[in-house]
Amino acid sequence: MGERNTFLRSTHDLGLAAWFGGALMGAVGLNGAAESEGATDAGTTRIASAGWAKWAPLGALAVGANLLGGTGLLVTNGGRVVGQKGVAASTAAKTVLTGAALAATVYTRVLGKKVDLATSEKAEDQEMAEEAPLSYEGAQKQLALMQWAVPALTAGLVVLNALHGEQQRPSQQARGFRMLARA
Secondary structure, three states: OOEEEEHHHHHHHHHHHHHHHHHHHHHHHHHHHHHHOOOOOHHHHHHHHHHHHHHHHHHHHHHHHHHHHHHHHHHHHHHHHOOOOOOHHHHHHHHHHHHHHHHHHHHHHHHHHHHHHHHHOOHHHHHHHHHHHOOOOHHHHHHHHHHHHHHHHHHHHHHHHHHHHHHHHHHHHHHHHHHHHHH
């Protein structure tokens, strides 16, 4: 119980921080700046798409770091997850929320790529966009909603991460294990 997992925690927490922060900054800052500076709808989309394309590799790295660190922490804390009251439930909630945030992130990227291709100046990109099952207008509407889903879901992960930190306090561990022993 008392062992340190500094590398795993740092990997997990820095990945989550970048995932949440990147999504929120993109929705507020990047997309807002694109709306202010784009002379046309296509120009606005191109500005936002260029910024998101620059962020995508680092965003993927952030998600991967979070998943790697979280998996490592789950493995190293497996006994506490099973043995301390309340930890399994919060871990299950965090796992489900992580899956939802990951799905929202991937879906948002797919929508963004559709919009990017549809507003490209290259004819072959526009043709690829037309072959996709979702219309350009439909993708734009869904993207307007999804840009807020990722920061909302990752904010929930930050809260659950704080709960896990509280559950690791020695007093919480002792109380959780005592309650299980009585049950």
